[in-house]
Amino acid sequence: MKPFSERPYRPCVGIMLINEDNLVLVAQRIDQQAEAWQMPQGGVEDDETPRQAALRELKEEIGTNKAEIIAESEDWIPYDLPGHLADRVWHGKFRGQTQKWFAMRFLGRNEDINLATAEPEFDAWKWTPMASLADVVVDFKRENYRQVVAAFSHLA
Numbered sequence: 001m002k003p004f005s006e007r008p009y010r011p012c013v014g015i016m017l018i019n020e021d022n023l024v025l026v027a028q029r030i031d032q033q034a035e036a037w038q039m040p041q042g043g044v045e046d047d048e049t050p051r052q053a054a055l056r057e058l059k060e061e062i063g064t065n066k067a068e069i070i071a072e073s074e075d076w077i078p079y080d081l082p083g084h085l086a087d088r089v090w091h092g093k094f095r096g097q098t099q100k101w102f103a104m105r106f107l108g109r110n111e112d113i114n115l116a117t118a119e120p121e122f123d124a125w126k127w128t129p130m131a132s133l134a135d136v137v138v139d140f141k142r143e144n145y146r147q148v149v150a151a152f153s154h155l156a
Contacts, residue, residue, distance in 0.1 A: 001087065001091075001092040002092070004083055004086060004095055005095070007086070007092070007093065007094050007095035008094060008095070009078050009094060009095060009096055009097055009098035010043060010090060010093075010094040010096070010097045010098070011043065011044040011050075011076075011097075011098060011100075012041055012042060012043050012044060012097040012098065012099045012100075013041060013042060013043075013044060013050050013053045013054040013057060013099060013100050013101070013102060014039055014040070014041040014054075014077075014099045014100075014101045014102070014148065015039055015040040015041065015054055015057060015058050015101075015102055015104055016039055016101060016102070016103045016104065016130075016148060016152055017039070017040065017058070017062075017067060017104050017106050018070075018103060018104065018105055018106060018130075018155060018156070019106045019127055020106070021127070022130070022155070022156040023127035023128060023129060023130075024039065024127065024128055024129070024130050024133060025039065025040070025062070025106070025113070025125060025126075025127060025128075026038060026039055026125065026126060026127075026128050026133070026136055026137075027039075027040065027061070027062065027115065027121075027122035027124065027125040028122055028123055028124040028125070029121060029122060029123075030120055030121055030122055030123045031121075035136070036137075036138050037126075037128075037136040037137060038137055038138070038141065039133070039145075039148075040057055040058055040061040040062055041057065041061075041097075041099065042056075042057035042060065042061065043097075044100075050072075050100040050102075051069065051072070051102070054069070054100075054102040054104075055069075058104065060117055060118070060119070061117065061121055061122065062113050062114070062115060062117075062122070062125065063112075063113060063114030063115060063116065063117050064108055064112045064113055064114065066106065066107045066108030066112050067104040067105060067106050067107055067108070068104060068105050068107060069102050069103070069104050070103050070104060070105050070155065071102070071103040071151075071152055071155060072100065072101070072102050072103075073099075073100060073101035073102075073148065073151045073152075074151070076098040076099060076100050077098065077099050077100075077101060077144050077147050077148065078096060078097065078098040078099070078144075079096050079097060079099075079140060079141055079143070079144040080095050080096040080140065081094075081095065081096045081097075081140065082140055099144070101148050101151065101152070103152045103155055113125060129156075130149055130152070130153065130155075130156045131149065131156075133145045133148070133149055134146050134149065
């Protein structure tokens with residue numbers, strides 16, 4: 001296993017799903033005992049663009065594709081996992097993730113969100129104000145979420 005500082009970032013997408021009230025969807029990770037809310041996210045496969053990955057991840061993680069992309073972050077935004085997690089997750093191959101973020105307008109109804117997907121990652125979800133996102137996420141993602149909010153604040 002490479003030393004932490006020499007590991008690359010895993011390419012990933014993040015999705016800020018915004019409803020008609022300009023609230024953002026966050027979901028509680030199924031593998032955490034403590035509160036660990038996050039926006040949908042996931043890795044970019046070798047054969048897809050970040051845009052394609054974002055649409056796929058939305059369907060895989062929250063069971064809906066009733067959304068349209070309305071904005072994309074200019075930059076990739078990285079975050080490091082804490083060392084003890086980085087050694088476990090992805091078999092220690094990565095130090096964290098670098099994310100291309102997509103803001104999407106939710107076009108469905110709450111009933112269209114279904115966390116009981118083929119491989120569930122979440123067990124609860126809620127709508128939250130964009131300005132509160134950094135307050136509900138795990139510590140190591142707070143700065144990342146502040147940057148995402150800054151990139152998309154004009155949409156709320």
